Amino acid sequence: MTDAMSSLYPFLYDAEDGGRSADAVLDEVRRSTVDKAREIMALRRRVHREQGALLAACGAAMAERFSRGGRLFCFGNGGSSTDAADLATQFLDPPQGRTPLPAFALTAEAAVVTALSNDVGFDLVFSRQLAAFGRKDDLAVGLSTSGNSANLLTAFDQAHRIGMLTIGITGDGGGRMAELDSIDYLFRVPSSSVHRVQEAQTTIYHVLAELAAEGAR
Template identity: 80%
Template sequence: MTDAMSSLYPFLRFDDSPGEPSAESRRSVDAVLAEVRRSTTDKAREIMELRRHVHREQRHLLAACGTAMAERFARGGRLFAFGNGGSSTDAADLATQFLDPPPGSPPLPAFALTADAAVVTALSNDVGFDLVFSRQLAALGRESDIAVGLSTSGNSTNLLAAFDEAKRIGMLTVGITGGDGGRMAELDSIDFLFAVPSASVHRVQEAQTTIYHVLAELSVEGVR
């Protein structure tokens, strides 16, 4: 047991003497494992409560947004998702929900604006990172399309510019953020804004995953 623990948790201090570990070493390991269990339980409880809160407070907004997205897809629209850092990964996951829906559901056109490294780096280098998403929407977006931006803070300048550009085109705009919504909450260019009320980036991203999965299910179901 001690050998296994020391390989998994090398930062713990184990007794180097041969034979059975000392009582002190065992107490040290037990205390750390108890703290890990407590921390894991607390985090699971927190994210479950956040998800319940989102359901209570934003379920009608989720339903309305899912319906609006389905209507755009039915008109031949496409979805463009974008975000920075971990949110860029979520944007790619969101696009995948439409391209690879559950069996029996039609695939729908969706794209992550961070997927092409050449495009992202060229725009960042030549016109500036603040315009890396809005420039792509200006080139690709149509009035029937959907723009979904993800941010844990709601303050990313390149997302704000993208929403303004999407609204100028006439696209349906959906913002998914955390806290009080940040600067995204101040925009007139976002049709549907979902904010996860937490200061923890990890909990926000976990709840955001639930939000966009629900939106994807509602949209696909609405088109089917």
């Protein structure tokens, strides 16, 4: 195994000319991994401590909308787009014993996303879909690490005009999302690290999914 590793990554095993030994590099990797794990655990505990009541209130509001026949629309850009799709999946394909609930990721249809981006502009790629599909009993959840994505801002304003329940999940100070009056519940992960923010956001929306599903029974 060592021979195979050294052939692929010779710099890890060459201690000459000031290079570090493999053991030293691996020790550094282990320390870094442990530090990151401790950091995200502490961040998740802080979010629970500071925003636990908001999570409970939001989960109850989501459950109430679902019980009235509401549907969930999720959206985000880049990695947040993947998180939005994961959130929709939590409702459509829940753990055994839970009832599936209607949820849709607005980035799922490549033809729709590219057509709207090309014809009317990327800033409207989510708001146009909400204008077409959204109803007042529905829910809109937007994810952004910075809180500054223009297409999320216009989507929240559109959802608010329709009467949808609006939920924002962002990082650090919340960016421009924190300035909106069109977001009913805003969760902010208190970190400037995109990686830590996304990891904690995942915890937030999984908790919301569990609370909403339990309450909508």
